[in-house]
Amino acid sequence: MGWAAACAWLAGLLACACVQAGTTAPAPLLGFTPEEVERIVAFGPWPPAAVRDPGNALSGRPEAVAFGRRLFSDRRLSPAGVSCAHCHRPQRDFTDGRARSRGQAELDRNATSLWNAVHERWQGWDGAADSLWAQAIRPLLDPREMASNPRHLKALLQSRPTDAAAWQRVFGREVRQEDPEAVLVGTAKLLGAYVATLVSPRTPFDDFRDALARGDHAAARRYPLAAQRGLQIFIGRGNCHLCHGGPRFTHGEFADIGLPFFARPGVVDSGRHGGIEALRASPYNLLSPWADPPAPGQADEAVKTRHVQATHRQFGEFKVPGLRQVARTVPYMHDGQLATLEEVVRHYSELRLERLHADGEQVLRPLHLNAQDTQDLLAFLRSLTAPGR
DSSP: OOHHHHHHHHHHHHHHHHHHTTOOOOOOOOOOOHHHHHHHHTTOOSSOOOOOOTTOTTTTOHHHHHHHHHHHTOGGGSTTOOOGGGTSBGGGTTBOSOSSOBSSSBOSSOOOOOTTGGGOSSBSTTOOBSSHHHHHHHHHHOTTTTOOOHHHHHHHHHHSHHHHHHHHHHHSSOGGGSOHHHHHHHHHHHHHHHHTTOOOOOOHHHHHHHHHHTTOHHHHTTSOHHHHHHHHHHHTTTOGGGTSOTTTTOOSOEEOOSOOOEEETTEEOOBHHHHHHHHHHOTTSTTSTTSOOOOTTOOOTHHHHHHOOOOGGGTTBEEOOOOTTGGGSOSBSTTOOBOSHHHHHHHHHTOOGGGSOTTSOTTOOOOOOOHHHHHHHHHHHHTTSOTTO
16 A cells, blocks of 8 residues: 555544544644744734723723713614614624615715724724714714714703713713713713724634644644635735734725725715815814823824825725624625625626726735635635624
8 A cells, every 4th residue: 555545544544533433523734834824823812902092081991881882872862763873783793784874864885893993093984083982973963874963962961860970970070061062072982982892702713823823733723624725815815914914804094996986876985085184174083172182101193193194096995994703794895885705705806907096006906716715715704703693
């Protein structure tokens, strides 16, 4: 019997023994190169160290987080009965499953998941907010969404003894004595304090990554072979990691990926270009008097807002989203135009370069995936979602 035949015979014998014992043989471990292992390890560790919502002195305070959690699901914040949880449903990983969200009217964009949002430099598909609390103000006031206003919020909070008492504990003063605009900002900071605590759970990929990092090949073999092959595409010829890098699987910036960006016939969504203009014009950005100064030892996040500038190439660019829990946050892209993960993978496989900006993302090339490649890449992407959720 030759060496190859003997190895095949032994492998078959081991497989039969596992079946008879009622166990499953561990998957083989691909021969990841040192460079590949380094790239894989860079996707962790998870969970990350806690950070605070910039410009928000309430962030990290347990009583503020508890108050903000309650307000997040409170439909009475809106005169029309629309809560934050209407579009960011906890049971749907803080999305709503719609291509374009609907408050008082259908919006132009998809509701992004709020998992790990506090770790983003910019908030929203266009980055029009530089903090979670500033981002919360926009839907509160938008007539298409919650259609609220400062006077409504003040009247509501002072009319309910539980909320009035909670406000007194958190802010050290009575809500009835507050200026209505201060109540608006305070409410947004309570919401921001809660959202800052939303960290997505660990996933099968994290167990694999950690096993590789400590050199535990036996534990690493528990990760499915298809997901391993998909990971090799992701960090290799797919170049996906160049934009979807780091523990959150995103660099947190913006890109043109060759998809249409018409909000509706004849109306273009300018994306990041318009977002920067809105950010700089906002009375609630980190440069405004409403932003709390950084705590001792905390970086001054207002620097990013002070220096950001809009350029022509940013027109039609949108946030590169993180991929954690990606299997549960359908549909995809800024306006939900891709309904499934399969459609997302197909888009990158058949990418039409002529649809990119002339000075657009040069890292993007059609991947030309075959059927096996596609299934492997999907297996990897699904491994970024915690099982049983």
